[in-house]
Amino acid sequence: xxxxxxxxQYRKELxxxxxxxxxxxGYGAVTMRQIAKELGVSTGTLYHYFPSKQALFWQLxxxxxxxxxxxxxxxxxxTDTLEERITAIFDYIAQNEDYFFKQxxxxxxxxxxxxxxxxxxxxxxxxxxxxxxxxVTKALETDDPAVVNFAMCLATGIMVxxxxxxxxxxxxxxxxxxxxxxxxxxxGSALSDVNVT
Amino acid sequence: xxxxxxxxQYRKELxxxxxxxxxxxGYGAVTMRQIAKELGVSTGTLYHYFPSKQALFWQLxxxxxxxxxxxxxxxxxxTDTLEERITAIFDYIAQNEDYFFKQxxxxxxxxxxxxxxxxxxxxxxxxxxxxxxxxVTKALETDDPAVVNFAMCLATGIMVxxxxxxxxxxxxxxxxxxxxxxxxxxxGSALSDVNVT
Amino acid sequence: xxxxxxxxQYRKELxxxxxxxxxxxGYGAVTMRQIAKELGVSTGTLYHYFPSKQALFWQLxxxxxxxxxxxxxxxxxxTDTLEERITAIFDYIAQNEDYFFKQxxxxxxxxxxxxxxxxxxxxxxxxxxxxxxxxVTKALETDDPAVVNFAMCLATGIMVxxxxxxxxxxxxxxxxxxxxxxxxxxxGSALSDVNVT
Amino acid sequence: xxxxxxxxQYRKELxxxxxxxxxxxGYGAVTMRQIAKELGVSTGTLYHYFPSKQALFWQLxxxxxxxxxxxxxxxxxxTDTLEERITAIFDYIAQNEDYFFKQxxxxxxxxxxxxxxxxxxxxxxxxxxxxxxxxVTKALETDDPAVVNFAMCLATGIMVxxxxxxxxxxxxxxxxxxxxxxxxxxxGSALSDVNVT
DNA sequence: TATGAATGAGACTTCATTCAT
DNA sequence: AATGAATGAAGTCTCATTCAT
Numbered sequence: 001x002x003x004x005x006x007x008x009q010y011r012k013e014l015x016x017x018x019x020x021x022x023x024x025x026g027y028g029a030v031t032m033r034q035i036a037k038e039l040g041v042s043t044g045t046l047y048h049y050f051p052s053k054q055a056l057f058w059q060l061x062x063x064x065x066x067x068x069x070x071x072x073x074x075x076x077x078x079t080d081t082l083e084e085r086i087t088a089i090f091d092y093i094a095q096n097e098d099y100f101f102k103q104x105x106x107x108x109x110x111x112x113x114x115x116x117x118x119x120x121x122x123x124x125x126x127x128x129x130x131x132x133x134x135x136v137t138k139a140l141e142t143d144d145p146a147v148v149n150f151a152m153c154l155a156t157g158i159m160v161x162x163x164x165x166x167x168x169x170x171x172x173x174x175x176x177x178x179x180x181x182x183x184x185x186x187x188g189s190a191l192s193d194v195n196v197t
Numbered sequence: 198x199x200x201x202x203x204x205x206q207y208r209k210e211l212x213x214x215x216x217x218x219x220x221x222x223g224y225g226a227v228t229m230r231q232i233a234k235e236l237g238v239s240t241g242t243l244y245h246y247f248p249s250k251q252a253l254f255w256q257l258x259x260x261x262x263x264x265x266x267x268x269x270x271x272x273x274x275x276t277d278t279l280e281e282r283i284t285a286i287f288d289y290i291a292q293n294e295d296y297f298f299k300q301x302x303x304x305x306x307x308x309x310x311x312x313x314x315x316x317x318x319x320x321x322x323x324x325x326x327x328x329x330x331x332x333v334t335k336a337l338e339t340d341d342p343a344v345v346n347f348a349m350c351l352a353t354g355i356m357v358x359x360x361x362x363x364x365x366x367x368x369x370x371x372x373x374x375x376x377x378x379x380x381x382x383x384x385g386s387a388l389s390d391v392n393v394t
Numbered sequence: 395x396x397x398x399x400x401x402x403q404y405r406k407e408l409x410x411x412x413x414x415x416x417x418x419x420g421y422g423a424v425t426m427r428q429i430a431k432e433l434g435v436s437t438g439t440l441y442h443y444f445p446s447k448q449a450l451f452w453q454l455x456x457x458x459x460x461x462x463x464x465x466x467x468x469x470x471x472x473t474d475t476l477e478e479r480i481t482a483i484f485d486y487i488a489q490n491e492d493y494f495f496k497q498x499x500x501x502x503x504x505x506x507x508x509x510x511x512x513x514x515x516x517x518x519x520x521x522x523x524x525x526x527x528x529x530v531t532k533a534l535e536t537d538d539p540a541v542v543n544f545a546m547c548l549a550t551g552i553m554v555x556x557x558x559x560x561x562x563x564x565x566x567x568x569x570x571x572x573x574x575x576x577x578x579x580x581x582g583s584a585l586s587d588v589n590v591t
Numbered sequence: 592x593x594x595x596x597x598x599x600q601y602r603k604e605l606x607x608x609x610x611x612x613x614x615x616x617g618y619g620a621v622t623m624r625q626i627a628k629e630l631g632v633s634t635g636t637l638y639h640y641f642p643s644k645q646a647l648f649w650q651l652x653x654x655x656x657x658x659x660x661x662x663x664x665x666x667x668x669x670t671d672t673l674e675e676r677i678t679a680i681f682d683y684i685a686q687n688e689d690y691f692f693k694q695x696x697x698x699x700x701x702x703x704x705x706x707x708x709x710x711x712x713x714x715x716x717x718x719x720x721x722x723x724x725x726x727v728t729k730a731l732e733t734d735d736p737a738v739v740n741f742a743m744c745l746a747t748g749i750m751v752x753x754x755x756x757x758x759x760x761x762x763x764x765x766x767x768x769x770x771x772x773x774x775x776x777x778x779g780s781a782l783s784d785v786n787v788t
Numbered sequence: 789t790a791t792g793a794a795t796g797a798g799a800c801t802t803c804a805t806t807c808a809t
Numbered sequence: 810a811a812t813g814a815a816t817g818a819a820g821t822c823t824c825a826t827t828c829a830t
Contacts, residue, residue, distance in 0.1 A: 598813095598814085601814095632815080632816090633815065633816045633817060634816085634817075635814090635815060635816050635817065636814070636815050636816070639813090639814065639815070640814095
């Protein structure tokens, strides 16, 4: 018997440790030697677990998505009103902003690995988006896809702006705004629905 | 100073040609030799105009911002109502989406050149943001910074989502939504202002 | 000593399986992992039987020679005339051409392991040559070493030319030529011997 | 203008210097760093002239063939009889044995670069063989291809045996033998031709 | 015995940059 | 101002070998 190691589990542990490194420096700027050093293994070992730098990167990306799916489900518990749910979501993003920054940056790296066409055809990417969409749909309790997109784009935008510009926008403030506007808008829709009827 | 003008102008011409290259492949993936070849000059000449790859990159970034400033001013001409102005802005983004994609990607590369701290302290970046903010402020004719941010984040978000996910959102649709909500919201504010008064 | 026999026999089995691998790809291009995989064992096990890659290689070489010795003896049975014996030898080479190709290629690899001096001083190599020489001497029933060398070089040459150039020469044709020439030559020698006497 | 260098001529100079290195150690055992060091250039420069190690190797191979063609033509001058011509050829080989050794070893390496099929289909290889064949045909003044092959295989065989076994055969001795046998054989053919007529 | 995880030197190759011309 | 040859550090990856189990 060889050294007792759960190959797959150890592989995931290594991936976890890579996260920060890629997020901080970007795919291109991180060398396999650096990764190995950071993980406390030799380059040989690194290649024992990941056939190439690209492969390591893709596996990391998959791993991230898997996590997100798991952690998002708890957010909407114990929320009753629309306002509470909006607040909960923006709070969740705010709390995990650092993680989202990193994930976004890594996705950005991901992007530069291949042609745009391939990216847009990529199943993992699509799947991740569907996930988020369903989540927001459930939160807003609306079946108007435009509204769902509206909220998602706003949230994404805030995050991106904060990433690039710093604290020029605040989550809580924007959450309130969204809440008010949405309430007014949905009331309006409801009214016009009533009127129509 | 006859030569200097030529020098500077030629430098800008070279920069222009670099834009697509960086946008398509990313900073790290483009080599100075590739750039030189694309520009039809030798590496020696390239280094004659730009002291380093980084410098070339920064100058490109500056160049981009300069252009944006110029081209954005014309957008709001011949718009009277809020709706028209919102439509005009989103239309402008939609028309130049490809350019914004590239600019965003290059900014992303830019980001990976250095620490987050330095980025956020960077004057060029700040300046660019101020510019956009002023533009939106003027367009929305509101002095509520939260609302300005709201619109900016939404627009940014739509662009980013489309970049990564494809045509899952549409500019026109979101523009309409924003228009309705904003109208309702601003009316409400006006009313409450009145009430308060 | 019950275990030792198994050990040695297993070792030889492993060697046999290595033959094709080395012949096909060459010493340098075959990795120990590949060998292990091909043999259906782990690298650890491989190293249990062979202290190093070089050692494995040398043992393979020895093994080859051992086999040749055994298989060549039967060739000259039931041949009466010189013509029959020459035909038998060339036939034997033709039948086993593939094996000779591989052996030659492996010997070529062998060569590149060390300095020419060492090669020429190598006992295994010498021994193998003596073996072949004795065999040909017996076949030609002559004690003129020049003639023996002549035949050996011709046979070697045909094999090498076919290895590198393909079927541009035929064994049977050359065997006939050698037979005729040798017959003429040996008759002549005999005559002159008589004359001398 | 850059440093004045005749790119192509310098490339050939570098190739020449590589010859011994490859012949002595074999393709696999020579590293690009070693080559660079030996040539007195940096690895970067080496790659400036040769896109890869393989490419360098193929170019070397081509270069060798080109040379052989040139140098073989002078050999048959001032030879009148068959004996003189045979002697001249074997002498030529003996004089340049070291070169032939190296060429043969490099060809052997060459062989291990790719599949046998590809090798045999390789035009350079075929061309080289044709060249040698024509040369020998002219030297022996016979149009019997079997005899030409006979002589070629013998010469090749002597060279190969000497390469692997050392001075166990001598060129001069074998040249004499070949001369005698060939003379006898050709006389015989001539006679039988006469008889037939 | 047998396994395969681990090692780390070293292979090929790239690339920003310099410099002689 | 312009060229492109030259540099060498550094990147990704391989592989013979060792060793804990």
